[in-house]
Amino acid sequence: MTSGPTSYAHLSFNAPLSDARANAMSVRLAAASPDTIADVGCGWAELLLRITAAAPGARATGIDTDAGLLDRARAAAAERGLDGRVRFLEQEAAAYDEPADLVVCIGSTHAFGEGGAALAALWDRVRPGGRLLLGEGFWEPTGPVDPELVWDDVLALPDLAGLVDTAVRAGFLPLWVETATAMEWEEFESGFLADDTEWLLRHPDHARAAAVRERVDGHRTRWLRGYRHGLGFAYLTLGRPA
Numbered sequence: 001m002t003s004g005p006t007s008y009a010h011l012s013f014n015a016p017l018s019d020a021r022a023n024a025m026s027v028r029l030a031a032a033s034p035d036t037i038a039d040v041g042c043g044w045a046e047l048l049l050r051i052t053a054a055a056p057g058a059r060a061t062g063i064d065t066d067a068g069l070l071d072r073a074r075a076a077a078a079e080r081g082l083d084g085r086v087r088f089l090e091q092e093a094a095a096y097d098e099p100a101d102l103v104v105c106i107g108s109t110h111a112f113g114e115g116g117a118a119l120a121a122l123w124d125r126v127r128p129g130g131r132l133l134l135g136e137g138f139w140e141p142t143g144p145v146d147p148e149l150v151w152d153d154v155l156a157l158p159d160l161a162g163l164v165d166t167a168v169r170a171g172f173l174p175l176w177v178e179t180a181t182a183m184e185w186e187e188f189e190s191g192f193l194a195d196d197t198e199w200l201l202r203h204p205d206h207a208r209a210a211a212v213r214e215r216v217d218g219h220r221t222r223w224l225r226g227y228r229h230g231l232g233f234a235y236l237t238l239g240r241p242a
Contacts, residue, residue: 005212008069010194014043015106015135016180016233018187022047025133025235028176030055032131034101039063040093040125041108045073045086048104052082060086063096099127106135106235115158119170129242132172133235138163141230149226160234167238176237185233189223 008014013022029051035058039048042062052060064070070088077083089096093111103126112121126132139157147155158166164174180188196216203209 004208005195005199007195008044008192010191010198011188013046013106013188016184016188017047017106017135017235018181018184021178021184021235022050025237026050026054029102029131029133029237030058032102034058034130036100036127037061037102037104038096038098038100038125039104039106040096040122041105041111042070042073042088044069044076045088046076047106049073049076049080049082049086051102051104052086053080058085058102061096061098061100062086062088063091063093064088065090065092094121097125099125099130101127101130102133103130104133106133107137107233109134109136115166116170119167119172123170123172123240126240128240130240131175132238132240134167134238135233135235136163138232138234139230140232143229145228145230146226149222150230154227154231157231160232163234164236167236172238172240174236175239176235178235180233180235185228189220193219 012019034055037048037051037058037060039045039062042048042064043066045062048060048062052058062073067090070090073088074083077086093108103122105122109118112118122132137154137157138160139154140159160179164177167174193216196212200209200212
């Protein structure tokens with residue numbers, strides 16, 4: 001029997017994030033010497049593992065609801081000799097409320113609510129003097145966009161300044177503000193679509209091919225004609241005052 005397309009096989013991160021940026025962030029966050037790290041919505045935990053490797057002695061927890069991605073994370077941790085310092089929990093991100101010195105939340109704020117409510121929930125999970133690495137989208141058009149091809153919740157996102165303001169109102173101090181580049185977005189979108197497109201190359205006449213092609217074409221159209229010039233992604237390193 002022919003299996004279907006893979007999932008996330010062509011991505012290092014489930015976000016527009018380059019290896020160079022991930023490594024730089026890992027070193028910078030590890031320099032604060034966190035003893036405990038929690039990644040809420042960790043997926044296959046590539047960024048969590050890099051941060052943990054850069055912070056000797058730190059113990060880390062990855063939380064996600066996808067059992068398959070957590071299996072991938074556990075295998076990667078064992079391969080790098082980090083399985084003794086990293087544990088993975090299959091549960092809702094919002095259900096994990098143990099404070100940590102460093103909390104990582106990349107594209108998972110929806111698990112805690114919207115805007116200020118999400119930042120308030122994450123505040124409670126960061127120990128005083130600790131840090132939050134927040135990865136979140138913002139809407140700031142720089143070129144032509146077709147609103148009909150953009151999801152309503154994306155159109156409702158704040159701009160970058162508004163996102164930072166929300167973090168400040170929650171009590172955090174912005175330590176580092178950076179945004180994904182066009183190249184990072186292109187690598188992410190292409191890698192996201194690669195599971196389906198590579199499968200279509202090998203199985204053009206499969207019974208599922210038409211449905212897979214429709215999914216690929218729809219997503220690519222939304223990206224290139226809808227949100228490409230409007231949707232940004234920010235990585236905010238935020239500090240909680242001691």
